[in-house]
Amino acid sequence: MATSRRVSRVSALIKREVSQLLCHEIKDDRVGAGMVSVTDVVVSGDLQHAKIFVSIYGSDEARAETMEGLASSSGFVRRELGQRVRLRRTPEVIFLEDRSIERGDRVLTLLTQLNQDRPLGEEEE
Template sequence: MAPGRRVERVAALIRRETSELLIHGIRDERVHQGMVSITNVEVSGDLQHCKIFVSIYGEEIQRSEVLEGLEAASGFLRGELGRRLQMRRAPEVHFHLDRGIEKGTSVLNLLEQLEQQRETLGEVQSESDQPTTDETTTVNKT
């Protein structure tokens, strides 16, 4: 089996097990203040380091507290991952905030605003194209 394939499999297993541990294993109240989603897991080629990217729904203060709680639980997670995955040495776990969903939402909001502006300008443009009553001439036939 190619080393890249093994790293991908381990990353997928870490993602699955970490998701399970986030729901049932971690008792730190800070972690449960916001909705946490694991968006990506990157494992180094030697399987010694693991970056877990999380998206946290909530205010900025909640995000920082949840991230602190996750970092505090990283030792527990490392031990549990070692036991569950039956690895000789479990990788060091590092959590990173993934802001991709936030950026995507802001881009969608900007596109929506542009569409509304176009519609508004289109209505103004179509009104200015129509002649006013002063500009029209009427011809009276006698």
């Protein structure tokens, strides 16, 4: 049980630090400030790998460009994490795009459309 508590604590620390890095310190123009947010961090049980899920606002082209920028800055992010989070070994950083917010929005839109398309008499049944 202690291992999972430690992993979740490390995940929360990494999420906080990477969020700050995205806002203030990554200088790559492809990573637009304010357009990227960290939604989740999944750290492996041995603390060797960290999957960082990010939500990106913008067109498909802008998202692809941002993901390229994040991939190229993963070494910098790992180095910074090594200095900020005290661990024996700094986990390898992998950025993944999280589209769950987009999917949720699409589902809500479809549900609203279905509700509007329904004839008035069906609501009471």
